[in-house]
Structures are given as C-alpha cells and as structure tokens.
Amino acid sequence: MQYKSQAVAKPYFIAAIGLFVGQILFGLILGLQYVIGDFMFPEIPFNVARMVHTNLLIVWLLFGFMGAAYYLVPEEAERELVSPGLALLMFWVFLVAGALTILGYLLVPYSGLAELTRNELLPTMGREFLEQPTITKLGIVVVALAFVFNIGLTILKGRKTVVSLVLLIGLVGLAVFFLFSFYNPDNLVKDKYYWWWVVHLWVEGVWELILGSILAFVLIKTTGVDREVIEKWLYVIIAMTLITGIIGTGHHFYWIGAPEYWQWWGSIFSALEPIPFFMMTVFAFNMVNRRRRNHPNKAAILWALGTAVMAFLGAGVWGFLHTLSPVNYYTHGTQITAAHGHMAFYGAYVMIVLTMISYAMPMLRGREAANSNRSQVLEMWSFWLMTVSIVFITLFLTGAGILQVYLQRFSADPLPFMVVQDKIALFYWMREVAGLVFLIGLLTYVASFFVGSREPEATVAVAEKA
Amino acid sequence: MSQAFTKAMARNIFYGGSVFFFLLFLALTFDTHNAWPDRDNRAAINDSVSHGKALWEENNCVGCHSLLGEGAYFAPELGNAFQRLGGKDGIKGFIMSRPKDGIPGRRSMPQFDFSPEELDAIADFLEYVSGINTANWPPNIQG
Numbered sequence: 001m002q003y004k005s006q007a008v009a010k011p012y013f014i015a016a017i018g019l020f021v022g023q024i025l026f027g028l029i030l031g032l033q034y035v036i037g038d039f040m041f042p043e044i045p046f047n048v049a050r051m052v053h054t055n056l057l058i059v060w061l062l063f064g065f066m067g068a069a070y071y072l073v074p075e076e077a078e079r080e081l082v083s084p085g086l087a088l089l090m091f092w093v094f095l096v097a098g099a100l101t102i103l104g105y106l107l108v109p110y111s112g113l114a115e116l117t118r119n120e121l122l123p124t125m126g127r128e129f130l131e132q133p134t135i136t137k138l139g140i141v142v143v144a145l146a147f148v149f150n151i152g153l154t155i156l157k158g159r160k161t162v163v164s165l166v167l168l169i170g171l172v173g174l175a176v177f178f179l180f181s182f183y184n185p186d187n188l189v190k191d192k193y194y195w196w197w198v199v200h201l202w203v204e205g206v207w208e209l210i211l212g213s214i215l216a217f218v219l220i221k222t223t224g225v226d227r228e229v230i231e232k233w234l235y236v237i238i239a240m241t242l243i244t245g246i247i248g249t250g251h252h253f254y255w256i257g258a259p260e261y262w263q264w265w266g267s268i269f270s271a272l273e274p275i276p277f278f279m280m281t282v283f284a285f286n287m288v289n290r291r292r293r294n295h296p297n298k299a300a301i302l303w304a305l306g307t308a309v310m311a312f313l314g315a316g317v318w319g320f321l322h323t324l325s326p327v328n329y330y331t332h333g334t335q336i337t338a339a340h341g342h343m344a345f346y347g348a349y350v351m352i353v354l355t356m357i358s359y360a361m362p363m364l365r366g367r368e369a370a371n372s373n374r375s376q377v378l379e380m381w382s383f384w385l386m387t388v389s390i391v392f393i394t395l396f397l398t399g400a401g402i403l404q405v406y407l408q409r410f411s412a413d414p415l416p417f418m419v420v421q422d423k424i425a426l427f428y429w430m431r432e433v434a435g436l437v438f439l440i441g442l443l444t445y446v447a448s449f450f451v452g453s454r455e456p457e458a459t460v461a462v463a464e465k466a
Numbered sequence: 467m468s469q470a471f472t473k474a475m476a477r478n479i480f481y482g483g484s485v486f487f488f489l490l491f492l493a494l495t496f497d498t499h500n501a502w503p504d505r506d507n508r509a510a511i512n513d514s515v516s517h518g519k520a521l522w523e524e525n526n527c528v529g530c531h532s533l534l535g536e537g538a539y540f541a542p543e544l545g546n547a548f549q550r551l552g553g554k555d556g557i558k559g560f561i562m563s564r565p566k567d568g569i570p571g572r573r574s575m576p577q578f579d580f581s582p583e584e585l586d587a588i589a590d591f592l593e594y595v596s597g598i599n600t601a602n603w604p605p606n607i608q609g
Contacts, residue, residue: 038570045530045576050530051526110524111525111578125524128536131529184523189506190502235479239479246490255601330605332535333532335539337539408608
C-alpha cells in the first residue's frame with residue numbers, strides 16, 4: 001500500500017462481502033419458494049425475499065465500487081485522499097441506512113414501511129430495484145455526493161490518469177442517473193421509460209465505465225504492460241460501450257407504450273452491445289500474455305480474466321440471445337430474462353469487485369503483494385465453484401425459459417402461467433442445487449481470508465510452480 | 467492495437483461518440499414524448515387510477531408480478547389481467563378470495579384486506595394499463 005488513506009477501502013470491502021453472503025442466502029430462499037410455493041409464507045413472502053436479494057446485490061456492489069475507488073484513486077492521483085474521515089463517516093452512514101432498510105423490508109409489511117417513511121410525500125417506492133423508502137434514496141444521494149466530492153477532488157488535485165478520469169465519469173454518471181429514481185409520474189408509460197434511465201443507463205452504461213477502469217487498473221498493476229497501451233484500450237472499449245449502449249436502451253422500450261420505431265433502434269444498437277465486452281476479453285488476455293512481470297497474486301489475475309470472459313458471456317451473449325425485438329416479443333418477462341440477469345450481474349459486476357478485492361486486500365491486510373499460496377489456492381477454488389455454478393444456474397433458467405416461452409406463448413394452445421410453472425419445476429429444482437454449490441463456493445471464498453494468513457507470502461517463483 | 471491508431475484518437479472517439487449518441491437519444495426521447503398522447507391511454511388516468519398506482523407500488527405488487535413484462539416472474543403478467551380475469555369484477559374477486567395463510571405447498575398471493583374503495587382503485591389502474599398501446603404484446607391472453 002503506497003498511501004495511508006487507501007486503508008479506508010478495507011471496511012468497504014468487508015461490508016461488501018458480508019452483504020454478498022446475505023444476498024445469496026435470500027437467493028436460496030427465493031429459489032426454494034419457486035418450487036415450494038408456501039415456504040416461509042406469510043412471514044417472508046416472495047416479494048420481500050426478492051427485494052432483499054436484489055437490493056443487497058446493488059448495495060454491496062456499490063460498497064465494492066466505492067472501496068475500489070478509495071483504493072485506486074490515491075495510487076493513480078499519487079496523493080492521499082482529500083478526506084479519509086469523510087470516507088469513513090460515509091461508510092457508516094451507508095451501512096446503517098442499508099441495514100435499516102433491509103430490516104424494514106423484513107420486519108414491517110411493505111405498505112407499513114411506505115406509511116412509516118411517509119412515501120406519500122414523494123412517492124418513489126414499489127418499483128423494481130427502486131423499492132427503497134424515499135428517505136433511503138435521499139441518503140444514497142448524500143453518500144454518493146460526498147463520495148464523488150472526495151474522489152473528484154483527490155483526482156483534480158493529483159495526477160490525472162485515464163483510469164481515474166474514466167472512473168470519475170462513471171461515478172458521476174452513476175450519481176446523476178440515480179436522480180431519475182425520484183421521478184414517478186402517474187402515467188405508467190412515462191414512469192417505466194424513465195425508470196430505465198436509472199436501471200439501463202447504470203448497468204449497460206456508466207457502470208461499464210467503472211468496470212473498465214477497475215479492470216485496467218488491476219491489469220496495469222499485475223502485468224506491468226505500458227500504461228499507454230492499456231489506456232488506449234480502455235478508451236476504445238468504453239467508447240463502444242456508450243456508442244452502442246445509450247441507444248441500446250431502446251431494447252427496453254419495445255412493449256411499454258413507446259413508439260414502435262424503438263424496435264429498430266433498440267434491436268440494431270443493442271445487437272452491437274456485445275462488442276465492447278468481446279473487446280474487453282481480447283484486451284484482458286492480450287495484456288496478460290504480454291506481461292512484463294509475473295505477479296505473485298495469481299488469484300487476482302484469475303479473477304480479472306474471469307471477469308472479462310464471464311461479462312462477455314453473461315452480458316454479451318445472453319443479452320444478445322433475447323435482444324432482437326421479434327425474439328423479445330416472446331421472451332420478454334420470462335425466465336430467459338432471469339437467466340441473463342444472473343450471469344450478467346455475476347460476470348460483469350460481482351467479478352470485477354471480487355477482482356479488485358483480490359488484488360487490494362492482501363496489501364490492505366499488511367502483505368507486500370499477495371496472500372500465501374494456500375490462501376490463494378482456496379480463493380481460486382472459490383472462483384471455480386462460484387463461476388461454474390452460476391453457469392449452471394443460467395443454463396437451467398434458460399431451459400426453464402425456453403419451455404415457458406413455448407408452452408405459454410408459442411404453442412398452438414397456450415397454457416396459463418401457473419400451469420406452465422408446474423411443468424418446468426424440474427429446472428427450478430436444478431437451479432436451486434446449483435445455487436447451493438454457489439453458496440459453498442462463497443463460503444470457500446470467505447474462508448480464504450482466514451486460511452493460510454499466517455503463512456509466508458507467495459512469491460513469483462513459488463506461484464510459478466503452483 | 468496498431469501504432470497509427472493513437473490514444474488521442476481513441477479518446478476523441480469516446481467523447482465524440484458518447485456526446486453524439488446521447489444527443490440522438492435525447493432527440494428520440496423528445497419524439498417519443500410527442501407520440502405518447504396517442505399511445506399511453508392518458509385520457510383514462512383519473513384520481514382512482516392514480517390511487518390504484520400508489521397501492522400497486524406501496525404493496526410491492528411488482529415484487530411477484532410483471533406489468534407489461536417488467537417486474538418479477540413469480541406470478542402472472544398483469545398488463546392484460548383486465549381481459550384475462552374478466553374485467554374489474556374478476557380482478558376484485560380474485561384479490562379478495564386469497565386465503566390469509568396461503569395454500570399448502572403452493573404459491574399464493576397474500577390477503578391484503580383492501581377496502582372496497584381500494585379494490586376499485588386497483589382494478590381501475592389495471593383497466594387503464596390494459597388500454598396502453600403495447601405493440602400487441604403480450605402474444606396471447608396468458609401473458
């Protein structure tokens with residue numbers, strides 16, 4: 001660790017991992033509710049478990065992004081953070097607000113939570129992924145502003161690199177587009193249209209800038225490839241991201257009351273959205289192949305390469321699968337969407353946060369560059385367990401989705417929703433088993449922080465042999 | 467990447483491309499706004515529909531159902547519930563009939579104990595949604 005203030009990243013990473021475990025536990029509850037419909041009913045109905053599952057994901061990814069920024073920016077800017085104290089304060093604000101919100105979901109009926117938090121004053125609740133009470137949303141804005149201020153000022157006062165600049169653009173975009181979550185008109189069509197300005201322009205827009213810059217940073221550090229080369233790649237990748245992804249928002253506008261020309265705009269541009277992800281894969285492998293040194297943190301490099309591959313598969317390939325409007329007409333709002341969502345979020349965003357944690361955590365815990373060999377081996381086991389099981393979760397949901405589309409929408413005699421759900425239950429069971437393996441992988445991951453932590457650090461020579 | 471293609475060129479493509487396509491997006495959004503009066507069934511929005519939308523949100527209906535295909539996939543699509551369940555009475559009857567403790571082993575909608583006025587509002591909201599021009603989606607009545 002080159003700068004003292006980078007240490008504020010540590011609590012962010014620890015919180016991220018803790019909330020990740022919670023997210024997966026609720027995922028398993030949801031998966032079981034798909035096949036045992038009354039599981040935990042009425043104490044934890046499906047919608048509550050789902051809110052906890054998705055909101056925890058968003059919150060822990062944000063913790064991860066913030067931790068990544070606090071670690072990366074001082075090194076890029078070659079100076080201490082402007083205010084490590086503010087960063088720590090915001091950590092606690094965000095953690096407490098997040099915890100209270102999740103407890104609110106679990107302990108109070110949702111309508112009671114809406115009443116308790118005076119949702120009627122500025123109604124923003126009850127829309128997918130934006131279920132947080134308005135007061136929590138305001139808290140998120142405060143945290144985001146303080147965070148962007150802290151990071152932005154550090155960058156402005158220090159060395160300005162492409163990596164930190166792209167990160168900053170991504171983070172500012174994240175904060176700006178979140179403001180659309182406060183716009184909730186009675187007109188459902190407008191509501192939905194601008195809801196996507198948060199959701200799509202986050203995950204298929206500015207978040208990809210954050211992803212790209214973190215990946216570039218880790219590759220610069222671990223491969224020793226000339227910064228000029230990596231930064232050029234980064235520019236090209238994020239250029240393609242926004243050139244395809246902004247108009248690509250149109251693939252959400254096909255069936256929600258927007259004009260039909262969106263079927264053309266959306267299909268054509270979103271069909272190009274896999275390109276930046278493919279370039280990211282080529283980029284990551286190229287840089288690692290052209291490395292000028294062997295970094296002892298093999299696990300971090302595995303995560304970085306894994307991110308590039310899985311983001312392409314999950315976001316790129318599985319996104320393309322159902323993005324053309326004639327296909328989407330049948331697949332819209334089915335398990336196909338769920339399949340894509342799982343692999344895309346894992347491949348792109350979960351993995352990039354874990355890449356950064358894998359790279360930075362050894363230094364944050366006082367190592368020179370890497371964990372012990374034993375710890376890394378365990379971490380790499382967790383990589384494979386989680387990655388392989390998410391592939392299977394995705395394949396099983398895709399199977400369920402294809403059958404659902406056929407039985408409910410395509411066959412000569414379409415069946416009712418619930419009848420179809422019963423017929424595809426086998427796929428849901430298999431998904432749940434794959435989910436259990438994912439949990440084992442995640443627990444292995446957590447264990448890798450405790451196993452071998454007293455053993456000597458892996459060196460390049462040792463790592464080479466392993 | 468080739469040496470002739472410089473970092474400055476890559477940077478210009480990023481800034482130029484992003485700004486251009488964001489402006490195009492804004493222009494299309496502007497045009498979309500102009501097209502909406504003929505498509506979004508705004509004439510049907512009244513106080514009861516607004517109330518219904520608020521109830522839809524404050525009970526997190528989208529946490530199980532999809533509406534125009536967006537939401538959760540645990541329970542049926544409701545954009546066409548007005549047609550599928552047979553009008554407002556069908557919707558209200560279904561919501562009222564949900565058992566408090568669920569159905570053993572099966573998925574069941576909770577019993578929300580809505581007042582008659584609230585039931586009306588929810589049904590009005592779903593009737594309004596069913597009148598939005600969705601380019602013929604969903605493909606059939608099953609949603």
